[in-house]
Amino acid sequence: MASKIKSVKTNKFIPLLSGRQKKFEGEMARLPEMPDQAFVLAKALHPKKQFLKVAEVIERAEDCKSFVLVPDEEKGTKSLAYFGAGKYLTVFEEVEGMKITRAYSISSKPKDSLEGRYMLTIKRVDGGLMSNYILDTWEVGRSVTVSAPEGHFEYQPLRDAKNVICLAGGSGITPFISMAGAVIDGDEDFNMTLIYGSRNRENILFYDELEEINKNGKVNVVHVLSDDDAEGFEKGFITAELIKKYAPDNEPYSIFICGPQAMYEFLDKEIAKLGLPKKYVRHEMFGEFRNPASQADYPSDVPETVSITVTIQDETTTVTGSTNDTVLQILEKNGIAAPARCRSGECGFCHSHLLEGKVYVPKALEYRRLADFKFGCIHPCCSFPLTDLVINVPVAK
Amino acid sequence: MSKKYDVIVIGAGNGGLGAAVTCAKAGLKTLLLEKHNLPGGSASSFVRGRFEFEPSLHELAGVGNPEDPGAIDQMFRRFGADVDWIRHASTFRLVVPAKEGDKDTFISEDGVEVTVDARMPAGFEPFAKKLEELVPGSYDSCMAAFDLATRMYSALDKLEKPLEIPSILKDVPDFMRITGHTINEVLDALGMPKKAQDIFNTYWCYMGVPGSIFDYLYYSLVLHSYVKAGTGIPTLRSHEMSLAVDKKIRDYGGDIWYNSEVTKVIMKNGKPAGVVVNGEKEVYASHFICNSHPNITWSELFEEKEVPKKQLKMLNARKVACTLTTVYLGMNKTKEELGFKDYSVFIAPDSDSDKQFEDCQNLFNGFCIINCLNEINSNASPEGTSQLFLTTMSFGDVMKDVRPQDYKKFKNKIAEHMINVCEKALNISIKPYIEEIEIAVPATFCRYLNTPYGTPYGYMLEKWDSIIPRTIQYIQDQPFDNFLFCGASQERGDGYGCAYYSGEKAATLTIKAIKEGK
Numbered sequence: 052m053a054s055k056i057k058s059v060k061t062n063k064f065i066p067l068l069s070g071r072q073k074k075f076e077g078e079m080a081r082l083p084e085m086p087d088q089a090f091v092l093a094k095a096l097h098p099k100k101q102f103l104k105v106a107e108v109i110e111r112a113e114d115c116k117s118f119v120l121v122p123d124e125e126k127g128t129k130s131l132a133y134f135g136a137g138k139y140l141t142v143f144e145e146v147e148g149m150k151i152t153r154a155y156s157i158s159s160k161p162k163d164s165l166e167g168r169y170m171l172t173i174k175r176v177d178g179g180l181m182s183n184y185i186l187d188t189w190e191v192g193r194s195v196t197v198s199a200p201e202g203h204f205e206y207q208p209l210r211d212a213k214n215v216i217c218l219a220g221g222s223g224i225t226p227f228i229s230m231a232g233a234v235i236d237g238d239e240d241f242n243m244t245l246i247y248g249s250r251n252r253e254n255i256l257f258y259d260e261l262e263e264i265n266k267n268g269k270v271n272v273v274h275v276l277s278d279d280d281a282e283g284f285e286k287g288f289i290t291a292e293l294i295k296k297y298a299p300d301n302e303p304y305s306i307f308i309c310g311p312q313a314m315y316e317f318l319d320k321e322i323a324k325l326g327l328p329k330k331y332v333r334h335e336m337f338g339e340f341r342n343p344a345s346q347a348d349y350p351s352d353v354p355e356t357v358s359i360t361v362t363i364q365d366e367t368t369t370v371t372g373s374t375n376d377t378v379l380q381i382l383e384k385n386g387i388a389a390p391a392r393c394r395s396g397e398c399g400f401c402h403s404h405l406l407e408g409k410v411y412v413p414k415a416l417e418y419r420r421l422a423d424f425k426f427g428c429i430h431p432c433c434s435f436p437l438t439d440l441v442i443n444v445p446v447a448k
Numbered sequence: 449m450s451k452k453y454d455v456i457v458i459g460a461g462n463g464g465l466g467a468a469v470t471c472a473k474a475g476l477k478t479l480l481l482e483k484h485n486l487p488g489g490s491a492s493s494f495v496r497g498r499f500e501f502e503p504s505l506h507e508l509a510g511v512g513n514p515e516d517p518g519a520i521d522q523m524f525r526r527f528g529a530d531v532d533w534i535r536h537a538s539t540f541r542l543v544v545p546a547k548e549g550d551k552d553t554f555i556s557e558d559g560v561e562v563t564v565d566a567r568m569p570a571g572f573e574p575f576a577k578k579l580e581e582l583v584p585g586s587y588d589s590c591m592a593a594f595d596l597a598t599r600m601y602s603a604l605d606k607l608e609k610p611l612e613i614p615s616i617l618k619d620v621p622d623f624m625r626i627t628g629h630t631i632n633e634v635l636d637a638l639g640m641p642k643k644a645q646d647i648f649n650t651y652w653c654y655m656g657v658p659g660s661i662f663d664y665l666y667y668s669l670v671l672h673s674y675v676k677a678g679t680g681i682p683t684l685r686s687h688e689m690s691l692a693v694d695k696k697i698r699d700y701g702g703d704i705w706y707n708s709e710v711t712k713v714i715m716k717n718g719k720p721a722g723v724v725v726n727g728e729k730e731v732y733a734s735h736f737i738c739n740s741h742p743n744i745t746w747s748e749l750f751e752e753k754e755v756p757k758k759q760l761k762m763l764n765a766r767k768v769a770c771t772l773t774t775v776y777l778g779m780n781k782t783k784e785e786l787g788f789k790d791y792s793v794f795i796a797p798d799s800d801s802d803k804q805f806e807d808c809q810n811l812f813n814g815f816c817i818i819n820c821l822n823e824i825n826s827n828a829s830p831e832g833t834s835q836l837f838l839t840t841m842s843f844g845d846v847m848k849d850v851r852p853q854d855y856k857k858f859k860n861k862i863a864e865h866m867i868n869v870c871e872k873a874l875n876i877s878i879k880p881y882i883e884e885i886e887i888a889v890p891a892t893f894c895r896y897l898n899t900p901y902g903t904p905y906g907y908m909l910e911k912w913d914s915i916i917p918r919t920i921q922y923i924q925d926q927p928f929d930n931f932l933f934c935g936a937s938q939e940r941g942d943g944y945g946c947a948y949y950s951g952e953k954a955a956t957l958t959i960k961a962i963k964e965g966k
């Protein structure tokens with residue numbers, strides 16, 4: 052065998068060394084032209100931030116408005132990032148000296164973004180910081196900064212059943228308005244049944260739009276009123292029975308749910324009765340967790356206030372806050388901007404290092420990676436301090 | 449002005465992490481800057497529903513075993529980084545489904561008509577025996593190829609140690625002879641039957657160049673670290689490796705800033721003197737190690753006139769390496785229920801690596817590597833489930849006709865194609881059991897890695913730009929004496945081990961320069 056190697060000619064070593072440098076010398080000394088399309092797409096679909104202006108305000112109900120947002124070219128946003136129906140935007144605002152963020156599902160259909168229009172629909176939350184601020188201050192012409200479209204609450208043809216029963220409660224209708232538009236436009240291809248729970252006829256958001264959608268024939272819309280008994284409406288709550296009534300008999304179906312936390316808790320029990328495989332039940336994110344002390348696994352003897360020493364890049368600050376607030380909320384309340392998107396524990400965007408101290412994380416919001424536990428990393432948006440903390444947080448983006 | 453560092457490392461990919469930990473450990477004031485909010489670049493993980501997916505690592509070459517740790521395990525021990533390795537001792541299974549008109553077909557154990565079905569064990573001797581079984585008359589040439597690989601591997605090792613270079617020619621007499629020859633040339637000379645060569649060459653795709661281009665010397669390194677030393681994976685996905693090193697950098701007194709993109713390199717007297725972070729904050733240092741791909745570094749962080757002419761010429765001469773598309777699947781069935789028996793199956797439309805390479809000029813190419821993480825990591829997903837990932841490779845701007853509004857459909861189309869390829873080649877059913885799915889196409893990798901075409905592989909290891917000239921000319925290829933590159937764009941090309949290695953090497957040179965007062 053060894054002799055066979057000798058048949059390989061010794062003729063390549065020297066040319067290999069000189070050839071390479073010669074090849075370099077022969078080239079033009081200038082930057083290559085355009086970046087490739089994969090690179091261009093990545094930037095177009097995931098801009099760092101989008102600078103927008105309010106172009107129109109639509110009153111939806113007493114406590115709810117829609118805002119049509121268009122690119123603010125002066126600030127550098129020329130076009131809007133396209134998105135899959137169901138995604139959300141994070142809104143950045145400064146309210147009473149705090150730099151805060153909240154997630155809002157895009158309620159316009161994907162096609163509208165190509166014409167430079169997004170719509171957000173925001174419902175007032177009693178005592179809520181962002182919703183009240185937006186409803187009271189956003190008017191036509193106002194500048195608004197939002198994130199790229201985010202989230203995973205989308206139809207996925209390789210995963211989901213062809214029939215999708217969408218369950219909405221209150222402002223949870225927003226992603227489904229977008230999905231229905233995408234189905235009608237042919238941008239999504241599934242059989243959509245939308246079951247929308249509201250208190251009474253007046254509380255129904257997008258009533259006229261939903262009538263139009265229903266008429267089109269591609270999407271079936273069912274209204275459920277909890278407090279009213281009216282002709283042409285289902286009465287009561289969304290239950291397993293009601294879902295079965297509108298679900299196909301002999302074909303698989305997926306359930307998508309978006310609504311307030313109380314609705315998730317109620318529906319989880321109802322949906323369990325249907326015996327669907329896990330893959331066919333999908334929730335939009337939980338939202339910010341409130342009142343951790345109400346949880347059975349919350350420890351006792353937790354102090355009311357704690358101090359948090361936080362390092363962001365080369366700046367270290369010590370602040371104090373309530374153990375009833377998340378680490379993220381405490382930072383924000385002290386005027387420190389921190390990275391956040393979903394504020395529900397899921398997206399990992401707030402990923403930070405916990406160097407000292409202990410936190411409580413509600414089970415429903417536990418989406419950390421395995422190695423995060425080994426190396427002491429937390430998601431501040433769903434971590435409640437139990438002791439004084441020392442943390443290292445990435446700079447807000 | 450903020451405090452001044454000895455070294456700023458740009459980018460916390462595997463290369464940047466290796467560089468930063470080495471500098472910090474040596475006591476240099478080190479700042480590691482990363483655009484993303486996590487360390488690792490490709491070496492990370494992500495959660496969907498009840499699954500945590502491994503984004504990129506198929507096998508980590510050179511983990512070795514506890515008694516005889518491989519190069520990467522040794523390196524992590526040097527760093528003091530705590531990673532719990534799962535070691536495993538198989539290599540791959542290659543399946544080539546039969547096409548119309550193929551002769552020599554047979555029915556595989558899965559009941560599929562194929563031309564190749566080769567499940568290869570680890571270790572040179574077992575591998576060669578198996579090859580003999582599949583292609584009679586190949587044993588001797590296979591062992592000769594491994595023997596040559598062992599000697600070439602030792603030559604490569606010496607090449608990195610200046611004092612040992614003179615001994616190469618004496619100790620490894622065939623070094624000069626083999627260098628510059630491709631795998632095909634060497635295997636032909638050794639008389640290996642063509643069919644055996646095809647199986648032998650299966651790893652070509654890990655480095656992105658086929659048998660007619662791939663330098664045998666470099667393949668020696670690949671064979672050595674995959675077939676001989678034994679591979680492994682970290683127990684908690686590759687995020688564990690990245691966080692382990694992140695921790696050591698901090699322990700050694702280094703600083704790490706996440707969400708901190710270098711948007712400009714500040715030049716003074718024709719040399720880098722500092723960086724601008726996120727377009728606003730200036731930080732200064734005497735030395736820099738750059739883990740960002742040179743194409744992006746030169747076009748985005750420098751003014752064209754600041755870029756050394758040679759670097760611009762290098763950009764134009766070199767071909768950007770291949771790009772990947774990966775489909776991550778969280779399955780609501782166990783691997784047994786699905787019928788998986790292997791960790792890693794390479795499914796190819798043709799057995800010849802050059803034909804595979806040609807097919808991969810398109811994205812829809814019938815070439816797919818399917819991995820079942822549960823096969824080697826029993827805790828890879830919750831009870832009753834399993835985690836798969838499917839990978840294909842392509843070259844060039846395969847997304848050139850894709851508009852933003854086509855993006856989602858494009859992703860689903862390529863994913864479906866890849867799933868179909870696997871279902872057919874292995875006679876299994878995947879689609880009904882998908883509970884979670886994520887699809888990463890070249891644009892996805894662009895987003896996370898910030899490389900041209902989204903390549904994780906740096907530059908193509910073309911014949912003229914292979915490991916030997918890259919290694920010998922490493923210093924003369926660096927742009928400034930205080931600014932060195934590391935990562936997949938450097939001499940050893942892609943792979944976790946190679947990237948870490950390049951980071952450690954750049955750091956070692958930087959430490960030396962600083963100690964010598966340069």
Ligand SMILES: Cc1cc2nc3c(=O)[nH]c(=O)nc-3n(C[C@H](O)[C@H](O)[C@H](O)COP(=O)(O)OP(=O)(O)OC[C@H]3O[C@@H](n4cnc5c(N)ncnc54)[C@H](O)[C@@H]3O)c2cc1C
Pocket residue numbers: 139153154155156157172173174175176177178179180181182183202222225226312313335336337338339341393395
């Ligand atoms: C992915 C996603 C999409 C969303 N899309 C929309 C949308 O399209 N439209 C929309 O209107 N909203 C949407 N939300 C909710 C939205 O992000 C905000 O949570 C909402 O506007 C309230 O913010 P706020 O700042 O006004 O209230 P916060 O300041 O966050 O709330 C503070 C006060 O509200 C009270 N409170 C709020 N919720 C509860 C609760 N569940 N239980 C008890 N007390 C509570 C508390 O007493 C607290 O003092 C979405 C959320 C997510 C995660």
Ligand code: FES
Pocket residue numbers: 390391392393394395396397398399400401402430431432433
């Ligand atoms: S902001 Fe999404 S996990 Fe914290």
